[in-house]
Amino acid sequence: MQANYFYQCSTIKQDCTGRNFGPVLTIQTFRTEDEVIEKANNTPFGLSAGVWTDKGSKIFNMTTKLRAGVVWANTYNKFDPTSPFGGYKESGYGREGGLHGLTAYVNIV
Amino acid sequence: MEKVIAKKIAAKFSENGSHNVSEKRLEVLKTYKIYVGGQFPRTESGRYYIATNGKGDKLANMCLCSRKDFRDAVGTARSAFGGWSARAAFNRGQILYRIAEMLEGRKAQFIDELIKQDSTAVQAEAEVNLAIDRLIYYSGWCDKFQQVFSSVNPVASSHFNFSATEPTGVVAAIAPQNSSLIGLVSVIAPIIAGGNSCVILASSSKPLCAVTFGEVLNSSDLPGGVVNILTGKVGELIPFFADHMDVNAAVYCESDAANKQLIKEKSALNVKRVVIYDEVKWMTDKAQSPYFIMDFQEIKTTWHPIENIGGAKAGY
Incomplete structure (x- = not known):
């Protein structure tokens, strides 16, 4: 292609x-934040998302409303073994990495 | 003959302690309907089945819900999800507490229904009390599990990185079949405590308390559509619970191997989170923990750059 x-x-x-x-x-x-959130969430997938803005409060308005497992703010494609990675919806099940990556390997009673 | 009838009527009147009631009065029996979108409609299919007790005595006509009822309920649950998940966690806790208060006020009715469905009076009272206590338990966890299960992650690069819990979405659950109230409440409470909405199929053989619990929910500030209760047959509805593309998680509470397999296979279509509670004893303390809430939570990780201005160091 x-x-x-x-x-x-x-x-x-x-x-x-x-x-x-x-x-x-x-x-x-x-044109509006509501519009972009709706467009971004209008998909059966939700692995990752990214937001660029210079306003701090706007960043966290966006990152809390995007339905994705990883959200990068003013950056993109960053990874770290201590940072959980994995998707919402049809993008996967569970997390790899970090504290949450360990939950699949333990049976807490 | 007339004398005998007159005597019987007299006996009835004295039982009721009232002599003003017309002897022709018929008792008003409750019509058990379903609870969808904060309302009590009948099944669109117009079908019913007869709920009986262990001896086979008829208790009530129950709605025999169809695939369309389920799909309508999922649509309602999806609409309700946004508002419910956006509520302050503390407010969700208040509403769960309110549900417990309403259940406490209607205790006698639930005990009565449980006795009709083969419980002893002692068992029935214990079950209703535990259901109330379980709602209080999850009410308390509503604004606390997030702190326990979220984290700030020590990444090597210059970023502030944190992981927080968020609700999974719409949950389709088949309630435990061998209890009328405690199983249903124990499944619903952690789902809604975490900000999800749900569609739940009541126990087919013991469905009475589920519908009455819908009335409790309806009078307790819980927005319509957050919990939707259907009655019907598991065998008929289970494929639809598992293959609906707008459902995010499926719950099954029995050990039937064929049904478990069916749920897992069909759920793979849209990567539903499959939760199987086949070994939980609902009347014990092991049936409540914040991990039940976490079964319906996603983890969102946010990255944010940290600027290092002029190599400044913390000035201890």
Whole structure:
């Protein structure tokens, strides 16, 4: 597959909500925070998300409303063995790494 | 003959302690319906089954819910999820406490229904008391489990990194079949304490308390749609509980191997969280812990960069 980008694609099309394996970038615009949260959560998946803004209170408004297992604020694709990794919804079950990664290996009574 | 009837009526009047009631008065029996979206509709299918006690005596006609009833209930639960999960954790605790208060006020009715469904008076009272106490227990945990199960993670890079709990979403549960009240309450309480909404199928053989518990929920500030209670047959509805694509977690409480397998296989369609409580003894203390809440929580990890200005160090 060639490198592509889809500009102003619709969320109902598979481009934006599906898992594209290949060099594909989908871009959508937004006007309000509510709109962007709705667009970001309008998918059966929820592995990770990223937010860029210079306003601290806005960052945490966004990060608490995005339904994803990992949320990067003003950064992206950071990983660490002490940081739990794993998805919401159809992106997976359980966590790897950190304290929460250990819960699958212990039986606490 | 007339004299005998007159005597019987007299006896009835003295039992009631009232002599003003017309002898023609019929007792008003309760119509057991389902609880969906804060209302008490009948099943859309118009079907019913007869609930009986151990001896086979008829207790009531119950709604025999269909696939469509389940789908409607999931839609309602999904709409209610956003508002319920966004409530302050403390407020959810207050509402769970209120549910316990309402249950306490209707204790006699629940004891009466449990006795109809083959409990002894002593067992019935113990079960209702424990159900109230269990609601109080989870009420307390509503705003505390988050601190216990969240963490700040010591990542090697210059980031502030923390993991916090968030509710999974809509939970479809099949209540324990061998109890009427305590199993149902023990499954519902940790689900809603954590901010989820749920659709629950009551015990098929002992369904009376589930519907009455719906009335308790309805009078306790719990927003409509957070808990939806259906009655019907497990065998008919279990495939739909497991394969609905807008359900995030499925709960099963029996040890039937075929049903467990079916739930696991169909749940894989949309990666539902499958929770099986086949070894829990609901009347014991082991049936309550914050881990029951955690069965319906996701962990969200947030990364935020930390700027190192001019190599400044902590000035101890």
